[in-house]
Amino acid sequence: MKVIGFNGSPHQNGNTYGSLMLVGEELQREGIDFEIVQIGNKTIRGCLACNGCIKNKAELCIIENDEVNECIQKIKAADGILLGSPVHFSGIGGTMKSFLDRVFYVAAELLRYKVGAAVVAVRRSGGVATFDALNHYINYAQMIMPGSNYWNVVHGTVPGEFNQDTEGQQIMRLLGKNMAWLMKVVAAGKAQIPAAPGEKKIFTNFVR
Numbered sequence: 001m002k003v004i005g006f007n008g009s010p011h012q013n014g015n016t017y018g019s020l021m022l023v024g025e026e027l028q029r030e031g032i033d034f035e036i037v038q039i040g041n042k043t044i045r046g047c048l049a050c051n052g053c054i055k056n057k058a059e060l061c062i063i064e065n066d067e068v069n070e071c072i073q074k075i076k077a078a079d080g081i082l083l084g085s086p087v088h089f090s091g092i093g094g095t096m097k098s099f100l101d102r103v104f105y106v107a108a109e110l111l112r113y114k115v116g117a118a119v120v121a122v123r124r125s126g127g128v129a130t131f132d133a134l135n136h137y138i139n140y141a142q143m144i145m146p147g148s149n150y151w152n153v154v155h156g157t158v159p160g161e162f163n164q165d166t167e168g169q170q171i172m173r174l175l176g177k178n179m180a181w182l183m184k185v186v187a188a189g190k191a192q193i194p195a196a197p198g199e200k201k202i203f204t205n206f207v208r
Contacts, residue, residue: 002080018121018154019084019154022172030180042099048063053105083100083137092134116138117138119131121153121154123156148178
């Protein structure tokens, strides 16, 4: 089994990366492969709302000059997804938001019944709001979400400062353990119980 973690911070080795690694180390202890893909310092534009990805039915965004399509295929091959973001104005970092909008619009069906979780690194406030926003993507894709013993947020300003947040470190360790357990339960269950069939998305418009 494998988990792909996405680092939405512009800082490749900052506190968001550190929180992802705390979860990943627990996954690795349970025999699960773990990889972090750096997103936050890339140039990724927002969704064009063209529905080209729906029309082409090729698991591809029509914008081809960035990392999005490569990451969609990584997601397809993975068993679990971990989303990490810093807090920018009490929300997801801009590049990460653009990335998630496009990836989840194309790949939601590919993610159904995979295990997904989110982690956040924050200086002071806005961590829970950002955590909630990340979870919207996980819920939309019908993923299965493990929890921890508090919201998945660590505190720190300069890189490495999250190491002083002992409660935050415990939250991440427990998340990793719970995620590993849930992934193994899902894998075992698939051998016994077939997945529920999906349904084509219904769109209801109240203004015609």
